[in-house]
Amino acid sequence: MRVKDRVAVVTGSGRGIGETTVHRLSEEGAMVVVTDINEKGAIKVANDIKARGGKAVAVKTDITKIAEVEALMEMAVKEFGRLDILVNNAGFNRDMLVKDMTEKDWDDVIDTDLKGAFLCAKFASKYMVEQKYGKIVNLSSRAWHGNPGQANYSSAKAGIIGLTKSLAWELGRYNINVNAIAPGMISTELVQSHPKFEMIKERMLANQPIKRIGETIDVANTILFLVSDESSFISAEVIHVSGGRFG
Numbered sequence: 322m323r324v325k326d327r328v329a330v331v332t333g334s335g336r337g338i339g340e341t342t343v344h345r346l347s348e349e350g351a352m353v354v355v356t357d358i359n360e361k362g363a364i365k366v367a368n369d370i371k372a373r374g375g376k377a378v379a380v381k382t383d384i385t386k387i388a389e390v391e392a393l394m395e396m397a398v399k400e401f402g403r404l405d406i407l408v409n410n411a412g413f414n415r416d417m418l419v420k421d422m423t424e425k426d427w428d429d430v431i432d433t434d435l436k437g438a439f440l441c442a443k444f445a446s447k448y449m450v451e452q453k454y455g456k457i458v459n460l461s462s463r464a465w466h467g468n469p470g471q472a473n474y475s476s477a478k479a480g481i482i483g484l485t486k487s488l489a490w491e492l493g494r495y496n497i498n499v500n501a502i503a504p505g506m507i508s509t510e511l512v513q514s515h516p517k518f519e520m521i522k523e524r525m526l527a528n529q530p531i532k533r534i535g536e537t538i539d540v541a542n543t544i545l546f547l548v549s550d551e552s553s554f555i556s557a558e559v560i561h562v563s564g565g566r567f568g
């Protein structure tokens with residue numbers, strides 16, 4: 322078991338990459354806090370884990386709300402006694418050209434995809450510093466390199482890399498590793514519901530050494546590696562899980 326008895330909070334784990342991640346962490350012995358703005362999704366995933374013999378609790382949290390984030394981390398420690406792993410996974414995109422993008426389109430994406438990760442790291446790291454142990458993984462995206470129609474999302478995901486590297490410096494002395502993952506196109510509801518999904522997929526496959534779309538397990542396995550002690554000398558790193566595609 323690679324994360325036996327570790328306590329993990331994974332944001333946005335009511336579906337998609339986060340859902341696969343909490344299952345994978347649970348299979349490897351972690352106790353998981355399944356948290357999502359979508360309470361139904363979180364409860365379903367936590368129940369699935371418990372039905373397989375794992376330890377899980379579901380919590381509704383909007384990661385853009387500071388009081389909710391603070392309460393989430395407090396609750397994780399109350400429930401399971403410590404907090405070892407934070408995966409900042411919750412996020413979404415709202416794609417359009419800058420000329421059409423409203424201030425709200427910009428703020429909403431930055432608030433969830435960047436500020437939410439900052440708030441979660443701020444309150445989770447308090448406990449990790451006390452324990453002198455912790456692992457933080459932040460979900461960036463291959464889009465951090467820049468994409469037409471994704472100025473808000475690309476900016477948030479590039480910001481995640483700055484956040485990751487700053488946190489790695491601030492927290493390393495407390496035995497806390499902080500890394501980012503930049504997935505390419507992964508087969509989730511978020512991606513498949515994109516109106517230009519087929520067109521984007523064709524373009525992606527033409528520009529990618531590995532000729533397939535990614536699966537949530539590709540990302541979950543990389544997260545598992547980064548939150549296990551197998552990677553304890555890796556910090557401030559960005560791992561692309563993108564079939565070899567960068568730009």
Ligand SMILES: NC(=O)c1ccc[n+]([C@@H]2O[C@H](COP(=O)([O-])OP(=O)(O)OC[C@H]3O[C@@H](n4cnc5c(N)ncnc54)[C@H](O)[C@@H]3O)[C@@H](O)[C@H]2O)c1
Binds near residue numbers: 338359413414506
């Ligand atoms: N799927 C991809 O191809 C892909 C590629 C690169 C990066 N990513 C990133 O990976 C992460 C997960 O993506 P996914 O494809 O699994 O998405 P998804 O939409 O399937 O899941 C995201 C989850 O986050 C939750 N969420 C949204 N806003 C929230 C908030 N304010 N507070 C709490 N929860 C909130 C949603 O309810 C949802 O359950 C995101 O950060 C995304 O940007 C995904």
